[in-house]
Amino acid sequence: MSIRGRFRHSRGDFRLDVDFDLPGRGVTGVQGPSGAGKTSLLRAIAGLDRAPGGQLNVNGADWQRDKDFVPPHRRRVGYVFQDCRLFPHLDVRGNLAYARRRADNRDATPETNATRLLGLAPLLDRAVTGLSGGEQRRVAIARALVRGPDILLLDEPLSGLDRDRRADVLPWLEALHRELEIPVVLVSHDPGDIDRLADHLVLMRDGRIIASGAVQDILTNPGLPPSHSDEAATVIAATVEHYEPEWQLNTLRTSGGSLHLPGEPLPPGETVRVRVAARDVSITRSQPLETSILNYLPASIDTLDDMKGGQVVARLHSGKDPYLAHLTRRSVAALKLAPGDDVFIQVKSLALIS
Amino acid sequence: MTDLAAIRLSLELAAISTLILLALGIPLAWGLSQWRWRGRFLVDAVIALPLVLPPTVLGFYLLLTLGPNGPVGRLTEALGGTTLAFSFTGLVIGSVIYSLPFVVQPLQNAFSAIGRGPMETAATLGASPLDRFFTVALPMAKPGLLSAAALGFAHTLGEFGVVLMIGGNIPGETRVASIAVYDHVESLDWGAAHTLSLTLLLLSFVLLAVIYAVNRRARWFGP
Numbered sequence: 001m002s003i004r005g006r007f008r009h010s011r012g013d014f015r016l017d018v019d020f021d022l023p024g025r026g027v028t029g030v031q032g033p034s035g036a037g038k039t040s041l042l043r044a045i046a047g048l049d050r051a052p053g054g055q056l057n058v059n060g061a062d063w064q065r066d067k068d069f070v071p072p073h074r075r076r077v078g079y080v081f082q083d084c085r086l087f088p089h090l091d092v093r094g095n096l097a098y099a100r101r102r103a104d105n106r107d108a109t110p111e112t113n114a115t116r117l118l119g120l121a122p123l124l125d126r127a128v129t130g131l132s133g134g135e136q137r138r139v140a141i142a143r144a145l146v147r148g149p150d151i152l153l154l155d156e157p158l159s160g161l162d163r164d165r166r167a168d169v170l171p172w173l174e175a176l177h178r179e180l181e182i183p184v185v186l187v188s189h190d191p192g193d194i195d196r197l198a199d200h201l202v203l204m205r206d207g208r209i210i211a212s213g214a215v216q217d218i219l220t221n222p223g224l225p226p227s228h229s230d231e232a233a234t235v236i237a238a239t240v241e242h243y244e245p246e247w248q249l250n251t252l253r254t255s256g257g258s259l260h261l262p263g264e265p266l267p268p269g270e271t272v273r274v275r276v277a278a279r280d281v282s283i284t285r286s287q288p289l290e291t292s293i294l295n296y297l298p299a300s301i302d303t304l305d306d307m308k309g310g311q312v313v314a315r316l317h318s319g320k321d322p323y324l325a326h327l328t329r330r331s332v333a334a335l336k337l338a339p340g341d342d343v344f345i346q347v348k349s350l351a352l353i354s
Numbered sequence: 355m356t357d358l359a360a361i362r363l364s365l366e367l368a369a370i371s372t373l374i375l376l377a378l379g380i381p382l383a384w385g386l387s388q389w390r391w392r393g394r395f396l397v398d399a400v401i402a403l404p405l406v407l408p409p410t411v412l413g414f415y416l417l418l419t420l421g422p423n424g425p426v427g428r429l430t431e432a433l434g435g436t437t438l439a440f441s442f443t444g445l446v447i448g449s450v451i452y453s454l455p456f457v458v459q460p461l462q463n464a465f466s467a468i469g470r471g472p473m474e475t476a477a478t479l480g481a482s483p484l485d486r487f488f489t490v491a492l493p494m495a496k497p498g499l500l501s502a503a504a505l506g507f508a509h510t511l512g513e514f515g516v517v518l519m520i521g522g523n524i525p526g527e528t529r530v531a532s533i534a535v536y537d538h539v540e541s542l543d544w545g546a547a548h549t550l551s552l553t554l555l556l557l558s559f560v561l562l563a564v565i566y567a568v569n570r571r572a573r574w575f576g577p
Contacts, residue, residue, distance in 0.1 A: 046478055048478070072474070073476075073477045073481055073482050079475070081474075085474075085475040089496070098476075098479060098481075099479045099480070102485075144478070144479075
């Protein structure tokens with residue numbers, strides 16, 4: 001089960017030149033700066049741009065091969081465009097019905113399911129022009145599902161939404177991630193969305209794929225751009241141990257030691273994921289004793305790589321968990337840090353992501 | 355009452371011409387809005403010709419073409435009919451050509467305004483090209499469709515020069531209202547000219563007002 005393809009075509013100044021083999025299940029994130037070819041890749045997969053000589057096989061079905069080209073309307077592809085593109089001449093129910101009437105797939109998600117999955121029941125009789133940005137996204141996603149796709153393509157499903165509107169869409173996307181059997185390709189420029197939603201990650205630059213792999217491997221690879229960005233972070237799996245009401249602190253167990261997370265009590269025994277930003281991680285040679293920072297763990301340095309602005313990105317591991325730290329070059333020299341050293345990391349803050 | 359017959363004939367001519375104009379204009383405008391080929395500017399120019407030509411020039415060429423010595427005239431005679439000049443059918447042909455730009459241009463604008471987006475979306479939802487034309491392009495172009503029909507109808511109603519050249523002035527057959535007004539003025543029957551002119555004026559105004567009102571509502575509330 002996989003999505004394999006190759007596209008080489010030019011459009012004006014832009015050239016798409018990609019070879020890929022993506023998992024046939026789960027969510028693949030596609031990340032890169034604007035103009036990297038993320039949307040062009042989705043359009044080529046959907047058959048909206050016809051790349052001569054392109055190849056595409058989705059879970060065993062040839063969609064493009066040599067001279068054979070399956071037109072988009074016979075591809076069973078669910079495409080959620082960045083601007084949603086709901087039909088303005090139909091209401092919400094009409095938009096869903098449009099897709100349902102053309103669904104030629106016995107496995108098509110029934111309308112009632114899509115409506116439930118995206119919480120659309122109260123919106124069904126509304127005109128699409130009256131919907132908020134978040135509501136439009138949800139309708140567009142439901143419409144794509146009702147079509148009964150063999151693959152779901154999401155182009156920046158969260159961009160352009162303010163914080164509240166994101167909260168309006170994100171939980172539904174997470175639900176899709178858990179419930180859908182079909183592969184999902186999700187384009188996003190936001191690393192936060194990617195590590196929340198994707199299992200696999202493709203990085204694009206200038207029309208090419210520069211890396212493809214498991215999401216944590218890519219995001220923590222110090223040789224790749226995401227670890228150098230201000231948003232660089234790792235996601236750590238942890239188990240809830242107990243809660244101290246006096247300090248309003250949860251204690252979480254990770255493979256490297258205990259972490260403390262302030263806030264509401266979490267159910268003990270539950271597995272959660274926390275995001276640790278590289279700029280919130282600092283390194284000490286010895287165990288920190290008198291510090292206001294609650295979270296520190298023993299760790300070993302894997303790599304140290306120079307980045308822009310006199311900074312260094314350190315990749316470390318504590319137990320089995322990877323961590324990134326952004327340090328100044330001067331600190332690295334002062335502490336005489338080198339790969340293989342055993343150190344302590346201090347984590348200034350954690351964010352719960354699920 | 356011959357003036358009533360003239361008005362009826364005008365309305366009939368406008369209605370039939372509008373139907374034919376839509377049948378021709380919709381596919382033509384769609385094609386022009388979708389395809390970009392190199393010779394396209396020539397097609398645009400030909401369609402726009404009636405906008406700038408004096409109607410008499412158009413009527414003159416039509417008369418030559420449809421008349422007994424013209425290619426179409428010979429064909430219709432050979433097929434056992436008469437020539438189309440000085441007949442109602444001839445008027446319909448003239449009107450269709452004369453009003454074509456008034457129908458094609460609003461339609462073309464409406465189709466162009468839809469853009470590729472909705473059609474691509476419909477394709478990803480499983481709609482074939484023909485399906486998406488009827489279920490997305492046409493409904494979304496509805497205001498343009500109404501404008502096109504209104505302009506085609508009103509323009510045909512007001513036509514004079516082409517009719518005079520190829521239709522002549524046969525009561526009940528080619529004597530439309532605009533010609534009848536001209537006749538009344540020629541024979542100094544100003545009273546009859548007034549009545550008929552005012553009727554035409556009110557008729558056209560009401561027609562346009564109704565269609566613009568409907569159009570505006572369609573834009574405000576969506577269908």
